[in-house]
Amino acid sequence: MIFTPRSGKFFFSLSAMVVVIAMAGCGNRQVSQAPPPVKVKAMQVIKQDTPVTYEYVGQVIAKNEVQIRAKVSGNIVEKMVNGGDKIAQGQPLFRIDCRQYEATLLESQAQLVQSEVTLTNSHQDAVRYQKLADQQAIAAQVLDTALSIERQNAALVNVNRARVQRAEADLQDTLIAAPFSGRIDVNDLSTGSFVQAGQTTIATLSTVDPIFVQFSMSENEYLQFTHLGHGTSPTAWGNNLQLMLSDGTQYPLTGHIEQVDRGLAPDTATLTLKAAFVNPEGLLMPGMFARVVAQGELRRDALLIPQRAVQQLLGKTFVTIVGEDNKAEPRPVKMGPRVGNLWVVEEGLTPADRVIVEGFGKAPSGTPLNVEMMDPSELQIAAKK
Known part of the structure; x- marks a missing residue:
């Protein structure tokens, strides 16, 4: 092949382009290898x-909580409180229709009177037969029969007296009172509702002051705190527990450990504890979440x-x-x-x-x-x- 001057120029131009492209490629690789800081x-x-502190997520629960159930059956005829009210111990809450229980009490009282009269007569007979027996005027069997009748009538009096007491208790139980001070829930029953003795929940009552915060800690944490407190139980930590609420604010009053579970939970290997906090303003409510903060050791x-x-x-x-x-x-x-x-x-x-x-x-x-x-x-x- 013969190269002309024109073809030489073409070859030179092509070589120059290859060199430029190669230099551009090397430049790109150099930039990718050195990214900016x-x-x-x-x-x-x-x-x-x-000073180390330890935090545990806890839940606020009532120190005492009870589902109020009636001891007698019947319709609620009077409601003395509203759902959510604060109530005092012994305060009347509900009244159940008492007419049948009044009738039962009157009937029991009448039966008691009848049995007492019968007992009095049988006692007098036994006294007379005793005198005659002492004079050997009657057979001993007659006296034994009179004494047996007296004992039977005395037992019947006791039975009727117990029925009266039970009827009086049933009548008193138609008025349902608060077993302790606290707050009643809003799911209470309305007037006219029928309640079954021992089964129907009329309302739920919870204490509000003091209140518990329940939380859990691991076995190692429990042992560490026990050593720091120089006691055999976290109850020896003193009244220095703090409480952080869910909005990040600190509860102004301190608390103390009041209850420690008997052992570790088998599924989580954690120990459940309950810290008591006074709650005079009612700020803490059951169901709230908060963080319990406990003071630990000083890390040097x-x-x-x-x-x-x-x-x-x-x-x-x-x-x-x-x-x-x-x-x-x-x-x-x-x-x-x-x-x-x-x-x-x-x-x-x-x-x-x-x-x-x-x-x-x-x-x-x-x-x-x-x-x-x-x-x-x-x-x-x-x-x-």
Whole structure:
């Protein structure tokens, strides 16, 4: 093949284009290998003496709660309270139709009087026969019969007296009173409703002051607190439990452990406890959720990091730190109790480490970082916003 000057120019132009394209491709690979640093905020691991607190999610329950049921059957003819009312111990609540019970009482009283008269007559007969027997004027069998009749009539008097007492009790039970002070629910029955003795729930009554907060703790936590309290039971912790409500506010009054379950729950291996809190204003109501806060030990030279810096995935806990050459480095950690918005680090970090607080989601392992250091005071400011 013979190359002409024109074809030489074409070959030179084609070669120049190939070189330009190759240089452009090399330039693209060079840019992809050096991404710009990711801007993150980090904070130095805090080392300080820290009083540890332990928090447990609990539910407010009534200290005493009872379903009010009638001891007698009948229709409710009078209702003295409204659903949701606060009531005092002994206050009348409902009245059941008492006419049949009044009639039963009158009948029982009449039968008692009749049996008492019969007993009186049989007693007089027995006294006369005793005198005649002492004079040997009658056979001994006649006296024995008279004495037996007297004992039978005395037993009948006792039976009728018991019937009267039962009828009086039934009549009294037609008026249903509060067994203790508290608040009645709004699902109470209305006038005219028929109630079956011992079966129909007329209303539910719950105490409001004091009130319980029920929560659970693990076996290790129970043992730890027992050692801290120098007692054999959490009831020795004293009256220093605090309560955080669901809106983040702190309940103004402290409480104490009043009940501890007899053992661990077999399905969860946790111990159920009930803390009592006075509730004079009625702020705490059954069904509410709150966090019980208990004071623990003082950790000397504890390592602390912000809670929001901790990542949890598939049961594992880790953080992202600023590693060598300002590159992101995931680090598995073992966390301890929470302290406010901080978290105690048990294992995995040193005071020299810098933990990424904001932006770790955009910084996988090895990512170059543009680090802005945070002061612990900024965490408090952010929490108030």
